[in-house]
Amino acid sequence: MEIELKNISYFRDGKYILKNVYFKFEKNGIYTVVGPSGAGKSTMLKLINRLIEPTEGAIFINGVEYKNIDVILLRRKIGMVFQRPFLFEGTVKENIELGPSLRGEKNIDALFYLEAVGLSKDYLFKDVNNLSGGEAQRVSIARALANSPEVLLLDEPTSSLDPTSTSIIEELIKRLNREGIMVILVTHNMEQAKRIGDYTLFLYKGELIEARKTWEFFENPISEVSKLFLEGKLKEMIE
Amino acid sequence: MSTSSLIFASSLVLVAIFISYYQKLGIEKEIIIGTARAVLQLMIVGYILHYIFSASNAFFTLAMVAIMILVAGHNASKRGKEIPGIFYYVTFSIAVSAAVTLSLLVLFGNIKFEPQQVIPVSGMIIGNSMVASGLSVSRLKDEIKNRQEEIEAYLALGATSRQAAQKVIKMSIKTGMMPTVDSMKTLGIVQLPGMMTGLILGGVDPITAVKYQIMVTFMLASTVAISCFTVTFLTYRTFFTKQHQLRQAF
Numbered sequence A: 001m002e003i004e005l006k007n008i009s010y011f012r013d014g015k016y017i018l019k020n021v022y023f024k025f026e027k028n029g030i031y032t033v034v035g036p037s038g039a040g041k042s043t044m045l046k047l048i049n050r051l052i053e054p055t056e057g058a059i060f061i062n063g064v065e066y067k068n069i070d071v072i073l074l075r076r077k078i079g080m081v082f083q084r085p086f087l088f089e090g091t092v093k094e095n096i097e098l099g100p101s102l103r104g105e106k107n108i109d110a111l112f113y114l115e116a117v118g119l120s121k122d123y124l125f126k127d128v129n130n131l132s133g134g135e136a137q138r139v140s141i142a143r144a145l146a147n148s149p150e151v152l153l154l155d156e157p158t159s160s161l162d163p164t165s166t167s168i169i170e171e172l173i174k175r176l177n178r179e180g181i182m183v184i185l186v187t188h189n190m191e192q193a194k195r196i197g198d199y200t201l202f203l204y205k206g207e208l209i210e211a212r213k214t215w216e217f218f219e220n221p222i223s224e225v226s227k228l229f230l231e232g233k234l235k236e237m238i239e
Numbered sequence B: 001m002s003t004s005s006l007i008f009a010s011s012l013v014l015v016a017i018f019i020s021y022y023q024k025l026g027i028e029k030e031i032i033i034g035t036a037r038a039v040l041q042l043m044i045v046g047y048i049l050h051y052i053f054s055a056s057n058a059f060f061t062l063a064m065v066a067i068m069i070l071v072a073g074h075n076a077s078k079r080g081k082e083i084p085g086i087f088y089y090v091t092f093s094i095a096v097s098a099a100v101t102l103s104l105l106v107l108f109g110n111i112k113f114e115p116q117q118v119i120p121v122s123g124m125i126i127g128n129s130m131v132a133s134g135l136s137v138s139r140l141k142d143e144i145k146n147r148q149e150e151i152e153a154y155l156a157l158g159a160t161s162r163q164a165a166q167k168v169i170k171m172s173i174k175t176g177m178m179p180t181v182d183s184m185k186t187l188g189i190v191q192l193p194g195m196m197t198g199l200i201l202g203g204v205d206p207i208t209a210v211k212y213q214i215m216v217t218f219m220l221a222s223t224v225a226i227s228c229f230t231v232t233f234l235t236y237r238t239f240f241t242k243q244h245q246l247r248q249a250f
């Protein structure tokens, strides 16, 4: 799938949260999105999932303006996973089946998606309240996968997880990508962005400062702001 | 009851004022204003009702009911001031619940279509409907605000607005109905409802009073159910766009 952000802005409460962002996600890779908090990273994902509308510019999916695509279909094809897993009361199985069942599908192979995120079938009938943070996040990824998405948007999925769970999820992301799912991962963990990204986008104050191959961005950032950010000196710049 | 004994009874309000003063609650002024308003409003209503009852005119009766609905709608819509069109949603919901419940009562022969019966019964229906729909609206507003992320997680999975709001809709309807359902459970034990008390004080046989009270209980159950259901379904939509997005303005 190809996603083109054509000069999108998002203006709210008298300020630009995203400003004139142009980018084309075109290769099937892992895109990592970095930037200080408040830079507009989550807003960008929400725009791609059409949870909000850009105030300027437009988004094209495979060359079609997304206003011409059924929004429910779009959200199925472009799945989104949030920082907090937000599992709904009930069992793991019920959660995985949720997406397809919303449109009346039956006979969903929940076990298939559960195994896809590396959890055994013992989890199927577990109450979601009895899952660890890492398990819950994996179930929320399985839930998104059950919609058979072509793209996964992940908003800091490991930010509240321990190192073990984090690396399990990173492996999972890499494997899903190898199996053909484009991944756009927002993370505040630079090591993670470097480890698993093919391309990296750096957002600062709503602007896309740099978007390049991950290793190039980390080895040899072009803009001054990027350099400061990577040296951890950008905080002083935030008023 | 003589008017003079009523005046003596007004000293009961002094007790409330004294407690407020003694405990520095700072609500003496509000108690006085509240009392004065209640007396004034009731007196005016007394004379209006006196006139309408003696005129016994269907138009006056319905006009009176309509005014009650408008005032109730105005009052209940304060619970959701930020919501565009809330006055219309609330007023419509109260009107629907009143129309359905009243029509059924008249149809079943529980009450006659005459002002002496229609107006007090409408008052009870509309009053309960007002409180219940106000509760529903305020719960709906709060839950949508507090569960914004959860609702968006639902939407992101391809849920429609309606599916994403389902849980909140349920809570909101339930919240509006619960006080009525709860009070049904203890009716007659913990409290003797106003209507029954009034009838018994007025000299009506308790058995007759109870019959009316049972009717009132049935009618309030239907009233709050209809008004909470209607207002919730009308209102939840305003929180979403046509593109199944949660509006950011709230």
Ligand SMILES: Nc1ncnc2c1ncn2[C@@H]1O[C@H](COP(=O)(O)OP(=O)(O)O)[C@@H](O)[C@H]1O
Pocket (backbone or CB within 6 Å): A012, A013, A017, A035, A036, A037, A038, A039, A040, A041, A042, A043, A044, B248
């Ligand atoms: N619904 C909203 N209303 C007002 N401000 C918002 C809203 N959503 C985000 N913002 C503001 O937009 C900026 C970017 O937010 P966000 O996209 O969440 O940043 P990031 O994910 O990079 O931390 C922040 O300053 C935030 O306060």
Ligand SMILES: [Mg+2]
Pocket (backbone or CB within 6 Å): A041, A042, A043, A155
């Ligand atoms: Mg964020």
